[in-house]
Amino acid sequence: MMWLAWRQFRTAALTMSALTLAILLPLAATGPHLNHLFTTQHLNHCGTPQTCTPAREAFFTAIKADTSILVIYFTAIVMLYLLPALLGLFWGAPLASRETETGTLRLAWTQSVTRHRWLTVKLAAGATAATILTGLLSWAVTWWSTPIDQAAHLAGGEQGALPNHFNPVVFGARGIAPVAVAVFGYLIGVTAGLLLRRTLPALAATLVVLAAVQIAVPVAVRQHYAAPERTSVPLIVDAHHPGLELSVDGPTLHVQTPVDVPGAWVFSVHLTDATGAPFHAPAPQACQTMTDDPTACFAAINALHLRQTADYQPGTRFAQFQAEETALYLLLSLALAGVCLRRVRTMAPA
Amino acid sequence: MTTSTAPVLQAENLGKRYRNRNRWALSDCTLSIPAGRIVGLVGPNGAGKTTLLNLAAGLLRPDTGHIRVLGAAPAADAAHLARVGYVAQDAPLYAQLSVADHLQLGAHLNPGWDAAWATARITAAGLPPKAKTRTLSGGQRAQLAVTLAVAKRPELLILDEPAAALDPLARREFLDALADAVTGSGAGTGTGTGVGPGAGVGMSVVLSSHLLTDLERVCDHLIILTAGRVQANGAITDLLAAHRARTKPDADVEDMVLTYLSRGHHTQEETR
Numbered sequence: 001m002m003w004l005a006w007r008q009f010r011t012a013a014l015t016m017s018a019l020t021l022a023i024l025l026p027l028a029a030t031g032p033h034l035n036h037l038f039t040t041q042h043l044n045h046c047g048t049p050q051t052c053t054p055a056r057e058a059f060f061t062a063i064k065a066d067t068s069i070l071v072i073y074f075t076a077i078v079m080l081y082l083l084p085a086l087l088g089l090f091w092g093a094p095l096a097s098r099e100t101e102t103g104t105l106r107l108a109w110t111q112s113v114t115r116h117r118w119l120t121v122k123l124a125a126g127a128t129a130a131t132i133l134t135g136l137l138s139w140a141v142t143w144w145s146t147p148i149d150q151a152a153h154l155a156g157g158e159q160g161a162l163p164n165h166f167n168p169v170v171f172g173a174r175g176i177a178p179v180a181v182a183v184f185g186y187l188i189g190v191t192a193g194l195l196l197r198r199t200l201p202a203l204a205a206t207l208v209v210l211a212a213v214q215i216a217v218p219v220a221v222r223q224h225y226a227a228p229e230r231t232s233v234p235l236i237v238d239a240h241h242p243g244l245e246l247s248v249d250g251p252t253l254h255v256q257t258p259v260d261v262p263g264a265w266v267f268s269v270h271l272t273d274a275t276g277a278p279f280h281a282p283a284p285q286a287c288q289t290m291t292d293d294p295t296a297c298f299a300a301i302n303a304l305h306l307r308q309t310a311d312y313q314p315g316t317r318f319a320q321f322q323a324e325e326t327a328l329y330l331l332l333s334l335a336l337a338g339v340c341l342r343r344v345r346t347m348a349p350a
Numbered sequence: 351m352t353t354s355t356a357p358v359l360q361a362e363n364l365g366k367r368y369r370n371r372n373r374w375a376l377s378d379c380t381l382s383i384p385a386g387r388i389v390g391l392v393g394p395n396g397a398g399k400t401t402l403l404n405l406a407a408g409l410l411r412p413d414t415g416h417i418r419v420l421g422a423a424p425a426a427d428a429a430h431l432a433r434v435g436y437v438a439q440d441a442p443l444y445a446q447l448s449v450a451d452h453l454q455l456g457a458h459l460n461p462g463w464d465a466a467w468a469t470a471r472i473t474a475a476g477l478p479p480k481a482k483t484r485t486l487s488g489g490q491r492a493q494l495a496v497t498l499a500v501a502k503r504p505e506l507l508i509l510d511e512p513a514a515a516l517d518p519l520a521r522r523e524f525l526d527a528l529a530d531a532v533t534g535s536g537a538g539t540g541t542g543t544g545v546g547p548g549a550g551v552g553m554s555v556v557l558s559s560h561l562l563t564d565l566e567r568v569c570d571h572l573i574i575l576t577a578g579r580v581q582a583n584g585a586i587t588d589l590l591a592a593h594r595a596r597t598k599p600d601a602d603v604e605d606m607v608l609t610y611l612s613r614g615h616h617t618q619e620e621t622r
Binding site: 002 | 404407408409410411425427428429431432434435436438440442443444445446447451454455456458459460461462495498499502
């Protein structure tokens with residue numbers, strides 16, 4: 001059965017490996033240069049925030065000046081999100097649906113191999129290959145991004161910098177989590193193919209379900225892996241504040257400045273008054289008739305002594321969150337494997 | 351392999367309904383097929399032949415009744431799968447794989463694989479080993495599919511319309527080759543590979559067709575199926591003798607089958 005699994009799988013496996021290799025080469029070529037930028041800014045031993053923050057700024061200025069670095073940075077993230085989808089679409093979904101359409105399941109299932117074994121071997125082969133491929137890519141991307149991620153981890157906020165590796169999007173393109181997502185993507189594809197039995201609907205279902213899960217997890221699930229920490233900082237607005245958001249909608253005041261918790265994932269910020277209660281009072285008069293000079297409005301807001309309360313997951317929890325996300329996707333994958341094995345017992349092959 | 355006279359296939363009130371068609375493809379089918387025969391399953395299109403054979407191969411599960419093949423539930427386990435050879439309708443093969451790949455497939459997936467016999471038969475049938483199966487003719491595909499099913503040395507070989515895609519001449523050649531493969535007088539002996547008297551000794555065969563001439567050529571036992579029901583089941587000689595006694599003494603197999611088929615047609619009309 002191993003022979004058949006490999007014989008049917010090898011073209012798809014080699015294609016996907018070539019695609020992965022295509023992104024590994026530029027990573028290998030530019031990684032040392034990135035490391036060099038990091039050390040020339042003395043970011044590896046800058047010590048205090050007084051020396052680190054300017055060094056960090058200089059580092060990101062240098063990074064942002066180099067288009068090729070930015071292209072590789074974002075392509076690598078896109079690839080790690082794309083790979084689970086590709087594995088689901090090209091390895092997973094056709095596994096049973098294509099053979100149902102061509103009728104060859106009737107050949108495969110009448111050899112001296114039970115359906116259970118037929119599926120188990122194919123699931124194991126695909127999941128193992130997905131693990132190796134995604135593991136390799138994620139390891140290379142994580143290695144390549146280390147200088148950027150370390151710099152982003154320092155104090156200084158996201159303005160003018162790249163997000164730290166706890167950022168909801170970057171998190172899914174670092175460490176071990178992408179490996180579990182890839183296995184999950186493959187199993188979503190296999191499940192869709194077994195349940196729908198037609199290739200095109202299986203492909204569509206794979207894409208929709210995988211996209212929905214990959215959106216739902218960072219938006220609604222990940223923040224609950226551990227009880228969040230909370231911090232409260234005074235809101236002080238001025239004309240030079242980078243990242244200031246200020247709008248007045250009728251009597252309602254919307255104002256927010258970035259809350260910088262170095263290395264953390266800040267996932268919600270609320271406006272409170274000086275006592276810590278939610279701020280609902282109408283906007284100050286000076287802000288309701290906005291003029292070219294917002295100084296009066298800023299002064300009125302600062303006079304309210306508002307605070308910002310931020311809920312965040314501290315940067316020290318990154319590894320724990322990676323482990324929990326991996327466990328979540330692996331559990332979902334196991335559940336899907338169970339669905340597949342149940343389905344194959346009673347499924348008609350044509 | 352046992353030489354017992356236990357039936358190779360036993361069905362009891364067997365029924366299968368396709369949900370999307372909401373129609374019984376096979377209903378209340380009770381029959382027994384003795385070992386050591388070459389059984390022809392005849393009936394018009396839509397009579398339930400493929401459904402019955404798919405149930406026997408374990409590809410479908412019955413909605414009602416029971417079926418036992420070689421004394422066990424169909425496709426009960428790997429050992430049981432090894433005892434039944436099956437060629438599905440249209441002889442499905444992997445289009446991307448070559449003839450030689452398919453023989454490899456057979457060798458890897460079947461513990462009783464007779465590699466020497468399979469190779470000899472492919473050579474005798476003139477199949478180019480390196481050709482992808484999508485480039486083969488209908489007749490060549492059927493030959494390869496049957497080779498795969500026979501070379502696993504099953505006790506029961508099930509063939510669903512193996513000759514349907516072939517033109518009359520190719521069909522005749524194919525059926526002769528099939529008879530050789532089953533009775534052992536063909537490819538296996540002529541090649542000097544020492545595989546003995548063919549792969550099919552002691553093998554029971556069930557073969558479906560809607561073409562009577564196909565079956566007369568190779569079968570010694572007939573099952574006539576119409577509209578999901580068994581109309582007749584017995585050795586051709588016995589069925590023919592009974593039919594001649596009822597009708598005219600020079601009636602042939604075709605007369606007999608047509609009589610049964612029209613009878614099935616009438617009962618079907620009456621129950622509507």
